[in-house]
Amino acid sequence: MPKRDSERRSFNSDKAAKARSLLGVGSLEQALLLAEQAWAEDENSADTHSLVASILDHRGEWQASLAHLRRAHELMPDGPQARLNLAMALLRKERPVSKGAAMRFMCRYASRVQRGR
Numbered sequence: 001m002p003k004r005d006s007e008r009r010s011f012n013s014d015k016a017a018k019a020r021s022l023l024g025v026g027s028l029e030q031a032l033l034l035a036e037q038a039w040a041e042d043e044n045s046a047d048t049h050s051l052v053a054s055i056l057d058h059r060g061e062w063q064a065s066l067a068h069l070r071r072a073h074e075l076m077p078d079g080p081q082a083r084l085n086l087a088m089a090l091l092r093k094e095r096p097v098s099k100g101a102a103m104r105f106m107c108r109y110a111s112r113v114q115r116g117r
Contacts (some may be wrong), residue, residue, distance in 0.1 A: 013038075015034045015035070015037055015038040015041075016034075016035065016038045016047065016048055016051055018034050019031045019032075019034035019035040019038065019051060019055070020051060022034065023051075023054065023055055023058065028055060028058055028059050031055050032052070032055045032056070032059070035048065035051045035052045035055055036052060038051075039051075039052050044075060045075070046071075046072040046073075046075035046076035046079060046082055047072075049068040049069070049071045049072035049075065050068070050069065050072045050081070050082060050085060052065075052068045053065040053066075053068035053069045053072065053085065053089075054085075056068065057089070062089070062092070062093065065089060066086075066089050066090070066093065069082070069085050069086040069089050070086060072085070072086070073085075073086045
């Protein structure tokens with residue numbers, strides 16, 4: 001008998017929770033495997049995209065991480081955590097030379113997000 005949507009979501013959230021736990025103890029390979037399985041089963045989960053991005057970030061795979069952060073933001077544009085994670089990743093990519101430059105970047109990004117760009 002095929003799994004119902006609620007059972008599938010629960011199973012995915014179990015995988016995501018286990019992946020978060022593994023990330024917390026530094027088991028990046030195992031964490032990524034579980035997170036990617038959860039993502040493959042629900043490609044429209046902003047939370048799962050954020051989790052995969054976090055693991056990739058810890059592995060130093062910033063471009064791949066950024067792609068997942070952008071997708072998480074697309075799926076949840078009003079989510080403050082998705083917005084912050086994407087802004088911080090973009091900030092690191094731009095590598096501002098001072099705290100002032102970092103603040104200006106954050107303000108510019110925040111205003112673009114508010115206007116829907």
